[in-house]
Amino acid sequence: MDAFTTLTAIAAPLPLANVDTDKIIPARFLKTIKRTGLGVHLFDTLRYRADGTENPDFVLNSEPYRRAQILIAFENFGCGSSREHAPWALLDFGIRAVIAPDFADIFYNNCFKNGILPVRLPRAVCEQLMADARMGNNARVTIDLARQVVLRPNGEEIAFEVDPFRKHMLLEGLDEIGQTLQHAARIDGFERERQAAQPWLPSLHA
Amino acid sequence: MGAGMKRTLFDKLWDSHVVERLPDGTCVLYIDRHLVHEVTSPQAFEGLRLAGRAVRRPEATIAVVDHNIPTSDRRAGISEPESRLQVETLEKNVAEFGVPYFPVLDARQGIVHIVGPEQGISLPGMTIVCGDSHTSTHGALGALAFGIGTSEVEHVLATQTLLQRPAKNMLVEVSGRLPLGVTAKDLVLAIIGRIGTAGGTGHVIEYAGEAVRALDMAGRMTVCNMSIEAGARAGLIAPDETTFAYVKGRPYAPAGDAFDQAVAYWRTLPADEGAAYDKRVHLHAAEIAPMVTWGTNPEAVVPITGAVPDPEAEADETARGQMRRMLDYMGLNAGQRMTEVPIDVVFIGSCTNGRIEDIRAAAAIARGRRVAAGVRALVVAGSGLVKQQAEAEGLDRVLTEAGFEWREPGCSMCLGMNPDKLAPGQRCASTSNRNFEGRQGPGGRTHLVSPAMAAAAAVRGRLADVREFV
Ligand code: SF4
Numbered sequence: 001m002d003a004f005t006t007l008t009a010i011a012a013p014l015p016l017a018n019v020d021t022d023k024i025i026p027a028r029f030l031k032t033i034k035r036t037g038l039g040v041h042l043f044d045t046l047r048y049r050a051d052g053t054e055n056p057d058f059v060l061n062s063e064p065y066r067r068a069q070i071l072i073a074f075e076n077f078g079c080g081s082s083r084e085h086a087p088w089a090l091l092d093f094g095i096r097a098v099i100a101p102d103f104a105d106i107f108y109n110n111c112f113k114n115g116i117l118p119v120r121l122p123r124a125v126c127e128q129l130m131a132d133a134r135m136g137n138n139a140r141v142t143i144d145l146a147r148q149v150v151l152r153p154n155g156e157e158i159a160f161e162v163d164p165f166r167k168h169m170l171l172e173g174l175d176e177i178g179q180t181l182q183h184a185a186r187i188d189g190f191e192r193e194r195q196a197a198q199p200w201l202p203s204l205h206a
Numbered sequence: 207m208g209a210g211m212k213r214t215l216f217d218k219l220w221d222s223h224v225v226e227r228l229p230d231g232t233c234v235l236y237i238d239r240h241l242v243h244e245v246t247s248p249q250a251f252e253g254l255r256l257a258g259r260a261v262r263r264p265e266a267t268i269a270v271v272d273h274n275i276p277t278s279d280r281r282a283g284i285s286e287p288e289s290r291l292q293v294e295t296l297e298k299n300v301a302e303f304g305v306p307y308f309p310v311l312d313a314r315q316g317i318v319h320i321v322g323p324e325q326g327i328s329l330p331g332m333t334i335v336c337g338d339s340h341t342s343t344h345g346a347l348g349a350l351a352f353g354i355g356t357s358e359v360e361h362v363l364a365t366q367t368l369l370q371r372p373a374k375n376m377l378v379e380v381s382g383r384l385p386l387g388v389t390a391k392d393l394v395l396a397i398i399g400r401i402g403t404a405g406g407t408g409h410v411i412e413y414a415g416e417a418v419r420a421l422d423m424a425g426r427m428t429v430c431n432m433s434i435e436a437g438a439r440a441g442l443i444a445p446d447e448t449t450f451a452y453v454k455g456r457p458y459a460p461a462g463d464a465f466d467q468a469v470a471y472w473r474t475l476p477a478d479e480g481a482a483y484d485k486r487v488h489l490h491a492a493e494i495a496p497m498v499t500w501g502t503n504p505e506a507v508v509p510i511t512g513a514v515p516d517p518e519a520e521a522d523e524t525a526r527g528q529m530r531r532m533l534d535y536m537g538l539n540a541g542q543r544m545t546e547v548p549i550d551v552v553f554i555g556s557c558t559n560g561r562i563e564d565i566r567a568a569a570a571i572a573r574g575r576r577v578a579a580g581v582r583a584l585v586v587a588g589s590g591l592v593k594q595q596a597e598a599e600g601l602d603r604v605l606t607e608a609g610f611e612w613r614e615p616g617c618s619m620c621l622g623m624n625p626d627k628l629a630p631g632q633r634c635a636s637t638s639n640r641n642f643e644g645r646q647g648p649g650g651r652t653h654l655v656s657p658a659m660a661a662a663a664a665v666r667g668r669l670a671d672v673r674e675f676v
Contacts, residue, residue: 015524016528017524017528018404018528020503022640022643022645023643023644026622026644026648027621028622028623030623031274031288031291031292031623032248032288033248033249033295034248034249035249045644074524075404076403076404076407076437079404079437080434080640081339081621081640082338082339082353083245083246084355084357102407104407105407105408106354106355109354109355109358113355113358163230163371165230165232165369176369177360177361177364180364180365181364181365183226183234183367186225186226186234187234187365187366190225190236191236191366194236198467199464199467200464200465200471201238201460202326202329202458202460202464203265203266204266204267204268204306204458205264205265
């Protein structure tokens with residue numbers, strides 16, 4: 001996973017609430033066995049017309065937003081299916097951060113596992129950032145994870161909250177499984193204690 | 207959680223699975239059961255392979271195929287190449303890593319959330335995860351069950367744990383009894399209508415009260431299944447005699463003395479008297495009618511006796527815009543009566559409503575009636591065993607004589623990933639759980655309803671109030 005430290009990039013406005021993961025990447029594109037290559041299908045139904053051509057009204061189909069690395073949206077972003085294909089599609093397109101008033105839990109988790117930073121900020125702040133994001137080539141927003149601030153194009157700093165553990169993992173680009181395996185002895189011990197206390201727990205081996 | 211504190215069901219499930227609490231409060235949480243399917247696992251197994259890691263406890267893991275498979279005769283294999291590759295990849299992975307697996311022609315095959323409880327793989331008191339958001343279904347047994355992403359699937363395969371922070375507790379209490387013709391599906395739609403699709407975000411919802419206690423396990427699973435549509439990662443119902451009777455005798459459930467020991471433990475799980483919840487919601491069952499969604503998220507729901515709401519009456523601008531967009535997508539007009547909405551397709555099935563009880567409810571309405579002209583109606587059992595049971599009861603004949611299609615088990619038309627799909631503009635009364643744009647196929651329009659309501663809609667050719675049929 002790529003580390004996330006500081007990002008200065010074009011922010012694209014997506015003024016929608018309840019953007020579900022079916023909208024981010026429809027189910028018919030989940031047949032891949034890889035993590036990459038989903039970027040062309042990101043927001044497929046919004047981005048393309050029925051005949052397959054680009055919908056010129058969709059923000060990511062216009063300059064400079066084709067190069068956007070930050071997305072500004074409204075409430076409950078990433079709700080619905082748990083598919084990690086949603087952050088994979090965002091990442092494959094180039095998005096490294098999403099700013100919204102709140103996120104669905106599974107999507108929020110999935111972002112951190114893929115080097116994407118989801119930033120929760122109050123609705124009123126998101127509306128300001130939405131206006132900033134409409135400034136085309138001037139829609140350059142900076143996110144400094146170490147300092148936990150978003151910098152608006154006018155230089156104003158906005159502080160945000162992030163869980164310290166997740167922040168650390170993201171800043172360092174660490175492999176979570178490797179981290180957990182440092183506790184392997186404790187996991188072994190836990191399993192033994194549990195099997196002793198609850199001997200009825202069945203195994204699925206035939 | 208200090209000793210002597212009053213704990214909720216969730217608190218007890220959580221505490222009993224914490225392997226280690228890290229300084230910042232993140233916990234290494236032990237996972238008892240890991241359910242795996244073909245769509246969200248290939249990249250996880252690939253990750254293990256690349257890192258040279260093994261599956262830590264194959265005997266706590268079970269794999270099925272459900273999302274991709276066609277629901278027609280499957281003996282000839284899967285013709286769609288990408289779907290076939292995903293299924294073949296799963297088969298290769300389970301063989302390589304020694305994970306138990308129910309293949310497509312096994313009678314035990316079915317939708318992962320139907321199979322787990324049916325086989326006694328999912329049990330009260332457990333932590334259960336799956337790379338699928340509707341894992342919340344298994345919470346009906348009194349287990350902490352939630353959906354995870356593919357990176358977490360890999361994490362569980364490698365470590366049998368997850369790094370998690372505890373959720374908050376929410377209690378949804380439903381007093382009284384559901385009226386005749388009103389089912390668990392209507393109850394959960396009413397709950398989502400009340401609290402909204404983000405109402406449970408960050409929480410685990412425990413459902414309680416007389417109406418919930420009175421539900422059978424199938425109904426409880428329907429309610430917990432849609433917790434995710436209310437924003438909660440997990441739903442819970444405290445285990446009781448109904449639960450124990452359901453579990454007893456299941457193939458993988460403990461038997462004999464072991465079962466009694468298990469029950470003694472499970473009885474300790476319900477919340478302590480006076481345990482605190484972060485949020486409480488109360489509903490009166492008697493006030494709930496059969497429900498139907500009109501929009502493109504599950505909180506856009508009204509009683510079947512109601513009408514499509516008017517966006518112009520909405521004060522908030524974003525909400526107003528969203529409602530307009532929903533009506534436009536759904537091809538509905540403000541003020542239109544729900545019972546006047548004609549339908550093209552009926553889908554009865556999914557992990558929400560694909561159990562035998564659901565098929566019985568649909569067959570009871572279909573018996574002696576006919577599917578309306580021009581309507582295609584599908585019934586898809588949630589597992590091979592549900593299908594066998596229905597056939598043993600003659601329900602397949604009742605349904606096919608009425609003009610319903612009787613298909614092989616799988617996710618089917620719940621999501622547009624296999625050959626069962628809506629065509630653009632087609633309108634469907636569906637017993638599934640998501641009415642998002644394009645969920646059942648690009649341009650398809652979904653109205654979520656109960657199985658009996660779906661059968662009634664099939665017969666009428668438009669959305670219908672099932673109470674006129676009973
Ligand atoms: S039936 Fe639908 S919701 Fe359930 S697991 Fe299958 S696709 Fe997901």
